[in-house]
Amino acid sequence: MSNWNRTGKAVIAVLVAGILTGLAAPTAGAAEPQFAWLCKPGRAEDPCRGSLLTEKVTAAGAEGQSTPKVLTRLRKKVDCFYVYPTVSLQEGPNANLAEDPQLDAIAEQQASRFSPGCRMFAPIYPQFTISAILGAKITDQVAATAYGGVKAAWNEYLKKYNKGRGIVLIGHSQGTGHLKQLVSETFDRRPNLRKRLVSAVLIGGNVTVKKGSRTGGSFRKVPACAKATELGCVIAYSSFLEEPPPEDSLFGRVGGALSEDLDPATHEVLCVNPARLDGSKGRLRPLFNTATFPGLYASLLPNLTQYETPWVSFPALYTASCQNADGASWLRIHDVSDEADARPRVGEKLGRTWGTHLTDVNLAAGNLVSVVTSQEKAYLKKLAKAKRAKAKKKQKKNHR
Numbered sequence: 387m388s389n390w391n392r393t394g395k396a397v398i399a400v401l402v403a404g405i406l407t408g409l410a411a412p413t414a415g416a417a418e419p420q421f422a423w424l425c426k427p428g429r430a431e432d433p434c435r436g437s438l439l440t441e442k443v444t445a446a447g448a449e450g451q452s453t454p455k456v457l458t459r460l461r462k463k464v465d466c467f468y469v470y471p472t473v474s475l476q477e478g479p480n481a482n483l484a485e486d487p488q489l490d491a492i493a494e495q496q497a498s499r500f501s502p503g504c505r506m507f508a509p510i511y512p513q514f515t516i517s518a519i520l521g522a523k524i525t526d527q528v529a530a531t532a533y534g535g536v537k538a539a540w541n542e543y544l545k546k547y548n549k550g551r552g553i554v555l556i557g558h559s560q561g562t563g564h565l566k567q568l569v570s571e572t573f574d575r576r577p578n579l580r581k582r583l584v585s586a587v588l589i590g591g592n593v594t595v596k597k598g599s600r601t602g603g604s605f606r607k608v609p610a611c612a613k614a615t616e617l618g619c620v621i622a623y624s625s626f627l628e629e630p631p632p633e634d635s636l637f638g639r640v641g642g643a644l645s646e647d648l649d650p651a652t653h654e655v656l657c658v659n660p661a662r663l664d665g666s667k668g669r670l671r672p673l674f675n676t677a678t679f680p681g682l683y684a685s686l687l688p689n690l691t692q693y694e695t696p697w698v699s700f701p702a703l704y705t706a707s708c709q710n711a712d713g714a715s716w717l718r719i720h721d722v723s724d725e726a727d728a729r730p731r732v733g734e735k736l737g738r739t740w741g742t743h744l745t746d747v748n749l750a751a752g753n754l755v756s757v758v759t760s761q762e763k764a765y766l767k768k769l770a771k772a773k774r775a776k777a778k779k780k781q782k783k784n785h786r
Contacts, residue, residue: 562591
């Protein structure tokens with residue numbers, strides 16, 4: 387995780403003075419709990435279970451509202467495990483386990499759209515903070531403390547709640563970094579657990595593969611997804627507007643933030659385009675929560691306060707394509723609208739080295755949810771097929 391330390395100067399130019407003063411205290415001693423649940427079935431005021439009422443807005447204006455149906459049949463068999471990106475404004479290198487407003491906001495913005503098709507679990511963990519990134523204070527111990535909270539939550543989930551259910555992993559940025567380590571230590575090494583992996587949505591964290599292969603970098607056994615009904619595979623990308631990532635880019639290049647120590651001559655950052663997997667022919671289906679994000683990120687995200695519904699969709703605004711050039715591999719975001727289109731746009735507010743990192747997930751949220759839903763349905767079909775085969779085998783045995 388130490389590659390984050392070179393990001394400080396790039397971010398400082400964007401941050402307003404004084405945002406890191408007068409905030410919460412750093413993590414307490416080792417005797418403190420390693421995690422708490424942010425989202426979990428039955429939890430009151432769960433930010434992963436908010437209203438999904440969505441206004442569809444085209445270039446011509448608003449065209450109606452809708453709410454996705456709860457897919458009860460899928461939720462009975464599949465869970466989602468979500469790990470959020472770096473959002474903590476606390477002073478210490480590792481955040482404490484307070485449920486700060488930023489945690490609720492990011493879980494609603496990124497995870498809640500998946501909740502109709504799965505039970506959602508998300509831990510509050512001692513992530514390394516924005517302060518740690520700015521101050522180049524992400525030591526091995528700081529990173530290990532953050533991952534330790536994620537791993538402790540995972541162990542409790544697996545022991546107490548999973549009960550053999552299918553699993554979708556969802557992460558972004560720092561969250562993807564921790565989930566990469568989790569996959570490498572668990573699913574990659576345990577075939578029986580790997581059979582329960584429905585999908586791993588690991589966005590903005592430089593998942594790597596061998597050039598020309600679907601594995602061989604971050605993971606040995608868990609491949610990149612090649613179709614929407616494939617199970618036990620990874621969807622990963624980092625997004626940039628139009629132009630390729632610069633040579634010092636934090637994302638899309640081997641050696642960037644959160645990436646492994648690999649040779650860029652033999653390995654590359656994985657790009658899986660969800661707008662191809664879901665049959666959209668590259669057309670993105672952005673979904674954004676319209677509430678103003680609390681704190682720092684409010685000025686860096688699109689202002690959507692003019693919309694009255696909790697969510698807004700922007701069809702026919704962007705297309706996406708995976709590109710590979712000059713040692714970089716990235717998801718190219720292309721604006722297909724014209725000057726008369728008044729809808730809000732995303733930007734590269736943290737600079738070209740970050741690309742559209744802050745909106746990686748929501749730019750393709752509709753596509754991602756569609757693909758994961760297809761994978762969840764494929765998982766249920768696999769279970770039903772195995773059940774029929776078992777019954778047939780038992781019947782054959784009884785007739786002997």
